[in-house]
Amino acid sequence: MDAKRVKDGAAVCLKAVYRTPKEAQIAKYFSSPELLQEPTNHSVPILDVFQDPSTPDFEYLVMPLLRPFDDPDFTVVGEVVDFVTQILEVRVLNYHSAKVGTANRVWHLCILIILPMGM
Amino acid sequence: MKSRDCAGANIMMDARPIYPQGWHFKANICAPDGVTFVTPLARIDHPVRYYFIDYGVSHRFLPGQSHFVLDWGGRDADVPELKKLQPYDPFKVDVFTVGNVFLKDFYQVSAQSLCYSPCQFTIPKKYLGLGFLADLVKFMMNDNPTKRPSSQMALEKWCKIKAGLNPTTARWRLRKPDETAGERVVLDAIAAARQGIHSLTHLFNEDVCATLYWIYTSIDFSVLGSDVVARLILARPSVRFGLGSQ
Numbered sequence: 001m002d003a004k005r006v007k008d009g010a011a012v013c014l015k016a017v018y019r020t021p022k023e024a025q026i027a028k029y030f031s032s033p034e035l036l037q038e039p040t041n042h043s044v045p046i047l048d049v050f051q052d053p054s055t056p057d058f059e060y061l062v063m064p065l066l067r068p069f070d071d072p073d074f075t076v077v078g079e080v081v082d083f084v085t086q087i088l089e090v091r092v093l094n095y096h097s098a099k100v101g102t103a104n105r106v107w108h109l110c111i112l113i114i115l116p117m118g119m
Numbered sequence: 120m121k122s123r124d125c126a127g128a129n130i131m132m133d134a135r136p137i138y139p140q141g142w143h144f145k146a147n148i149c150a151p152d153g154v155t156f157v158t159p160l161a162r163i164d165h166p167v168r169y170y171f172i173d174y175g176v177s178h179r180f181l182p183g184q185s186h187f188v189l190d191w192g193g194r195d196a197d198v199p200e201l202k203k204l205q206p207y208d209p210f211k212v213d214v215f216t217v218g219n220v221f222l223k224d225f226y227q228v229s230a231q232s233l234c235y236s237p238c239q240f241t242i243p244k245k246y247l248g249l250g251f252l253a254d255l256v257k258f259m260m261n262d263n264p265t266k267r268p269s270s271q272m273a274l275e276k277w278c279k280i281k282a283g284l285n286p287t288t289a290r291w292r293l294r295k296p297d298e299t300a301g302e303r304v305v306l307d308a309i310a311a312a313r314q315g316i317h318s319l320t321h322l323f324n325e326d327v328c329a330t331l332y333w334i335y336t337s338i339d340f341s342v343l344g345s346d347v348v349a350r351l352i353l354a355r356p357s358v359r360f361g362l363g364s365q
Contacts, residue, residue, distance in 0.1 A: 001144075002144035011141060011144070011151070013144075015172075042168070042169055042170050042171055043170065043171055044131065044170040044171065044172045045170075063172065064133060065141075065144065066131035066132060066133055066134070066170060066172065067131060067132055067134040067138075067142070067147060068127075068128070068130075068131060068132075069127070069130045069131060069132045069169050070127070070224055071147065072137075072159050073293075074162070074246070074293055075161060075162070075163070075292065075293060076161070076163050076289065076290050076291060076292055076293060076310070077248060077249070077288050077289055077290070077291045077293060078163045078288075078289030078290060079161075079162040079163050079293075080225060080246075080249060080252075080293070081281060081284065081289065082162070082163075082166060083169060084221060084252070084255075084277060085277070085281065086168070086169045087130065087169060087217060087220070087221075088217070088270070088273060088274045088277050089274065090171070
């Protein structure tokens, strides 16, 4: 669902996820200040995480309001080239993490093994 | 409504550069007020950033840990190794899935047809002019995960392909196969005019560009046809000489 951040009026999106440690933990890992600086990190920044006592099985991730990558349509070749580059360069981050991460911080992520929204 | 596969549905963009005034969450062709129609700016001039948004079925591996997993796997129904319940390498699944995103969004050819008829790659279905992606997609969608490249290899191949592209093609319009001849002429002409204006902005000061923009936008392109406009664009060096001598 959409929402507005009170402090600056920014449009944000809320996503409810099961409180299994995995998803929120991985999302927050990629939103760490260190990794937010990484240009090849294309994980959606998690602005906040909160719980609602009335739905204890869920927690809510606050993300920027985004659009599907193909809406509006691509119009020129260069836009497709940029898209392909951005999507493939994210692999460098994973590769990089694998090489330099410490034992308890290395995450190999299969970030595209994903459920469609709503499932 | 757009038809996209489940993996593509989880790739989103921060569209604020092309919708500086924002958009409505549901009626997303409208401004945040939900009633005012807004036209997006061009991504090529206002680059956007793409994001992956879902980690619901991601895996974490520690160093030295086998990265083969056994579960219901990804939700891309085209991944060959996920059709059997056996341990699989999720990294290789990623490579296939990303290739499939490119295939479906830019070619719209089913993976099934890919398996039996690789020559399909020579006939892009959604957009024309993206033939340079064919080798990459075919490379990434190898049916055999052990022969499929790693993500790093896919990136390296893409870097080579990209290095071989002529920079002037960046602003070539993505044509759709179902355009009528009339639509094609008009759209080509408009795109060529835009390309020309963009090129000229790097050559002249703003006043001259404003004048040229007025000239371009005043031309009835549907009468001139794309070849005439193309000749106008190709004539740019002489135009520069003429203006410079004034």
